[in-house]
Amino acid sequence: MSRVTLGLSGLFGGLALGACSLITEFGECQTDQDCAGAGAGMVCGADKQCVPGAGTTTGDSSSSATTVEPTTTTTASTGPGTTTIDETTGGTTEAITSSSSSGGGPVACTKHSECVAAFDEDHLCGKAGECVSALTTECQQLVWPDNKPSDKVVFLGSVMTTTPPFDTLVVPLQNAVQLAVEDFNNNTDLPGGYKIAWIACDDKGTLENATAAATHLTDVVGTPAIVGPVFSELVIGLAPHAKMTGTLFMSPTATAKSISTLDDDGLVWRTISSDVYQANALADRIPLMMPTPKKVAIMYKDDAYGNGLLMDTYARLMAKAPGIKVATQKYPNPVTLPPDQLMNAYATAIASAWGAMGQHPDTIVLIGTTEVTDLILGFMLAASAENPPPIPRFVVSHGAVPALPAMVAKAGMPATQQALIAVSEGVAPVIFDPMNFANFNVRYKIRFNDQEPITASSLSYDSAMVVMLGMAGVPDGMDIDGKNIAATISRMVDKMGTAVSFGEVMPPALTFIKKARNILVTGGTVDLRGVSGELDFDLKVGEVRTNVLGWGLDPDANDMNVGVLDPKRMYVLNPVPATDGTWMDLP
Numbered sequence: 169m170s171r172v173t174l175g176l177s178g179l180f181g182g183l184a185l186g187a188c189s190l191i192t193e194f195g196e197c198q199t200d201q202d203c204a205g206a207g208a209g210m211v212c213g214a215d216k217q218c219v220p221g222a223g224t225t226t227g228d229s230s231s232s233a234t235t236v237e238p239t240t241t242t243t244a245s246t247g248p249g250t251t252t253i254d255e256t257t258g259g260t261t262e263a264i265t266s267s268s269s270s271g272g273g274p275v276a277c278t279k280h281s282e283c284v285a286a287f288d289e290d291h292l293c294g295k296a297g298e299c300v301s302a303l304t305t306e307c308q309q310l311v312w313p314d315n316k317p318s319d320k321v322v323f324l325g326s327v328m329t330t331t332p333p334f335d336t337l338v339v340p341l342q343n344a345v346q347l348a349v350e351d352f353n354n355n356t357d358l359p360g361g362y363k364i365a366w367i368a369c370d371d372k373g374t375l376e377n378a379t380a381a382a383t384h385l386t387d388v389v390g391t392p393a394i395v396g397p398v399f400s401e402l403v404i405g406l407a408p409h410a411k412m413t414g415t416l417f418m419s420p421t422a423t424a425k426s427i428s429t430l431d432d433d434g435l436v437w438r439t440i441s442s443d444v445y446q447a448n449a450l451a452d453r454i455p456l457m458m459p460t461p462k463k464v465a466i467m468y469k470d471d472a473y474g475n476g477l478l479m480d481t482y483a484r485l486m487a488k489a490p491g492i493k494v495a496t497q498k499y500p501n502p503v504t505l506p507p508d509q510l511m512n513a514y515a516t517a518i519a520s521a522w523g524a525m526g527q528h529p530d531t532i533v534l535i536g537t538t539e540v541t542d543l544i545l546g547f548m549l550a551a552s553a554e555n556p557p558p559i560p561r562f563v564v565s566h567g568a569v570p571a572l573p574a575m576v577a578k579a580g581m582p583a584t585q586q587a588l589i590a591v592s593e594g595v596a597p598v599i600f601d602p603m604n605f606a607n608f609n610v611r612y613k614i615r616f617n618d619q620e621p622i623t624a625s626s627l628s629y630d631s632a633m634v635v636m637l638g639m640a641g642v643p644d645g646m647d648i649d650g651k652n653i654a655a656t657i658s659r660m661v662d663k664m665g666t667a668v669s670f671g672e673v674m675p676p677a678l679t680f681i682k683k684a685r686n687i688l689v690t691g692g693t694v695d696l697r698g699v700s701g702e703l704d705f706d707l708k709v710g711e712v713r714t715n716v717l718g719w720g721l722d723p724d725a726n727d728m729n730v731g732v733l734d735p736k737r738m739y740v741l742n743p744v745p746a747t748d749g750t751w752m753d754l755p
Contacts, residue, residue, distance in 0.1 A: 275299040284317045292317075292365075295390030302389060306369045306381035311346065313353040313363035321365040322358060322639055322648055324349065324632065325385035327396035327406075331372040333502060337538050337570055337624070338398055341420060342368055343616050344625040345395050348632035350615075356682040358640050358648075359689055371397055373503035375405040382406055386413040392649045393418065393635045395628060399537075400424030401472040401501075403436060410435040416650035418635050420627035423566065423597070424476045428709040435650045437657070437710035439627045439634070439700055441597045443473070446566060447480030448748040449595050449716035449739035454531065455489040456751055457561065463493045465521040465529035467543060469536035471501045477535050477565060495529070497521040502539045514539075518546045525554060532560050537567035541575030544592070548584055559587055566596030569719050569733070570622040576721065576731035585729040589721045593736070598714045600626045601701045604671035608699045630698035633670070633681070634660065641688030654710075656688060661705050665693030715740050718751065 276298055277283050283291040283299035290310055294300035302310040307325075312318060326345050330338050349366045357363055367389060369381035378397050385391040386409070393416040397403055400422040407430040410417050419427075419438040423446065430436055454461055466482060468474040478496060485494055499517040502510060522528055532547060534540040544562050551557040564572065572592055579585045600623050608629060612621040634657060641656035642648045659665070666687055672680035684694050696703040704712055718737035724730035741749040 279319045280317055280321070281319050289317050292323075292389065294388050296388075300388050302367055304369075304380070304384050306371060306377050307367050307384055308370060309366075309368040311349065311366040311368070313349075313365060318363060318365070320360070320362045322362050323365050323367060323385075323389050323391040324635065325367050325369065325381075325389070325391040325394040326632075327369045327371050327378055327381045327385070327394055327402075328398050328628075329373045329402075330370045333538055334373060336574060337567075337622065340619070340622050340625045341398060341628040343619075344612065344621060344629040345632045347612060347615055348629045348636070351678050352633065352636045352681055355677050356640070356685045358636075359644060364636055364639075367391070371402060373399065373402075373501075375402055378402045378406060379409065382409050382415070386415045392416065392639070392647075393653055395420065395631045395635060398422065399471070399473065400427060400476070403427055403438075404430065404472050407432040407436050410650065414650045416635065416638075416653045418631040420631040421567075421624055422473075424472045425480065426472065426476055428711060433651075434654055434710065437654070437705070439630045439698070439703065439712060440599060441712050441714045442709075443477045444480065444747045445713070445739075445741060445749075446595060446597060446716055447477055448484055449718075449751075450477075450533065450563070450565065451481045451484035451488060452739070452748070453563065453595060453718060453751060454485060454533070455492065457531065457563075461492055461531040461561075463529045464495070464531045464533060466494065466496045466533040466535065467517065467521055467540075468496065468498055468534075469501055469539070470498050470504075473537075473567065474498075474501075474535050481533070481535070495521070499536075499543070514543060514546065518543060518550060522547065522550045528558050528560065530558075530560055531563065533563045533565075534568060535565045538571045540564050540568035541571045541578070544575060544588070545579060548579070548588070559591055561591045562588075562593070564592070564594040566594065569594035569596045570624060572719070572721055573731045573733060576729075582729045585731070586723070589723055589731045592731075593718065593720045595716055595718055595739070598717055598738075599623055599700045601669075601671070601697060601699060604669060604697065604699045607671050607673055626699035630670070630700045630703060633698070634696070634703065637681075637684050637688060640685045643691070657705060658707050659688060659693045660684075660696045660703065661707065662693035663695055665695045667697070668694045669697040670699050671697075713741070713744070715749065 275283065275286055277293035278297065280292045283293050286299055289312070290301055290303050291299050292302050313321060326342060328338050328342050330342055345368070346366065349364050353363045367385060369385065371378035371381055382394060385394060395418050397406065397419060398421045403417065403419045403422040404424065404427060406417060409415070411431065411433045415435065417436050421440055422438055423440055423443045425442050425444045427436065427438065428442055454464060466478060468478040482494065482496060485492070497517050497520055500510065500513050505513060521532070534543060547560065551559055572594060576585050576588050579588055605623070605626055608626060609621060612625065613619060635653060637660065638653035638656040639648050641659060642652040646652050668680050668684045670680050672683065684696070687694050701714060702712070706713065716739035717735045718739065719733050720736040721731035722734045724732050735754055737751050737753045739749045739751050
């Protein structure tokens with residue numbers, strides 16, 4: 169391994185990029201497995217601390233708890249009625265059918281209240297007419313409307329990757345789903361007075377966990393619709409499940425082009441546009457950079473999103489700018505390797521893309537998600553080994569754009585931070601309506617203790633709201649299932665229908681919710697404009713078509729070392745059915 173590779177491995181050791189954390193001493197935990205690093209016989213106790221198991225002693229009884237990063241993350245701020253799973257009481261990845269305390273078989277039920285009375289508020293009457301726990305290892309939050317278990321509810325599920333290192337990007341998306349559910353319940357209901365109960369699940373970025381979560385929601389609980397997953401690879405992997413169970417999946421952020429052609433019986437939808445547009449925007453941006461790039465390296469994550477976007481971007485760039493030398497370098501998906509192996513793999517990939525002294529790319533394109541920011545810091549470390557350091561320009565795909573400010577902060581040294589602000593940019597589909605997002609931003613901050621929502625939160629809010637309005641519009645006497653929800657969504661894209669903007673928030677209520685609900689319940693049609701923009705779904709493929717923004721970083725007015733995202737340009741698409749467009753600078 170080269171000196172550059174070894175040096176990068178050392179850097180990554182301090183970046184905490186791993187897919188999970190090994191808990192040592194008496195740290196916080198979620199499962200007994202989390203305590204493996206604390207010594208033989210250690211288990212996860214009721215207070216979420218690693219403690220000695222039965223018959224186990226420790227060498228230092230005075231050891232105090234060590235604060236560590238947990239291996240699973242729930243929403244940053246839980247709302248009324250939220251229940252967090254207690255791993256010590258038996259949350260599992262398999263269906264939990266609750267037995268009576270007398271040791272008999274499963275408890276039959278017809279109402280949720282019967283199961284709450286027999287067990288606790290984590291229980292409900294499942295799809296099979298038996299009392300089940302709503303909570304599993306993956307599904308760790310149950311939110312009843314108005315903080316009260318009710319028999320008059322329809323369950324909405326969400327499956328998102330809230331585990332580190334993706335938590336900073338995805339937890340705000342999950343929070344937005346919770347806000348949408350609360351907004352709906354506080355302002356209207358489904359016909360018959362039914363409200364929405366919500367179960368939130370963490371897939372940890374793997375198809376195995378996503379499948380376990382989806383199976384619990386659909387087969388055990390009986391949810392007709394799920395918001396998520398957030399990653400393309402998981403959406404593609406769950407398409408057969410959607411078709412088999414008749415469940416509607418609405419992903420807020422999965423952009424892979426191949427999702428448009430899934431065999432899903434029209435049950436997989438998304439509130440973000442396909443990568444077919446982002447690939448063209450990304451490829452068309454590179455030749456316009458000044459000075460014109462001469463040597464470009466494209467780093468891409470080895471998953472459906474990275475591989476698909478790489479292929480289309482590379483093909484168009486070679487066709488549009490044959491004079492630019494382009495090399496590609498794959499790196500592993502963060503969830504596929506343990507932390508030490510992952511860091512070594514990243515270091516090797518960076519060293520390969522960086523090349524020998526004097527042969528470095530002047531522009532590096534990174535196609536991935538939040539892990540991209542640590543790869544950029546790795547390139548900066550490689551550059552610092554030379555004098556003067558050959559600082560390249562960095563262009564990231566939409567999955568990493570929200571994390572650019574955090575990357576600048578993580579760089580630490582003022583000179584490096586200022587350099588990164590100057591040389592970093594990204595492209596992303598338009599995902600916010602300025603007026604509607606401004607109102608959403610205020611409400612989100614108030615609801616979640618002054619936290620800032622990332623712009624992608626608009627997509628998950630819209631995803632949840634569209635699904636709930638779709639439930640409301642199912643004709644009386646018909647089942648609220650995936651097919652019927654999809655049929656209702658087809659009545660939300662009528663340009664001749666009543667215009668409904670998610671910015672209609674006249675006090676004291678969010679008036680747009682009841683307005684849209686009442687029109688749909690009576691068989692009418694609407695034209696929705698969400699927090700993310702026009703929700704003009706292509707009903708053949710279940711997705712929207714939007715322009716693409718070019719994002720840059722500006723120094724914060726109060727601190728030159730802090731980067732602030734700023735839209736610099738827009739890729740305006742040519743008329744339908746074109747997939748390309750033209751870059752235009754924004755004023």
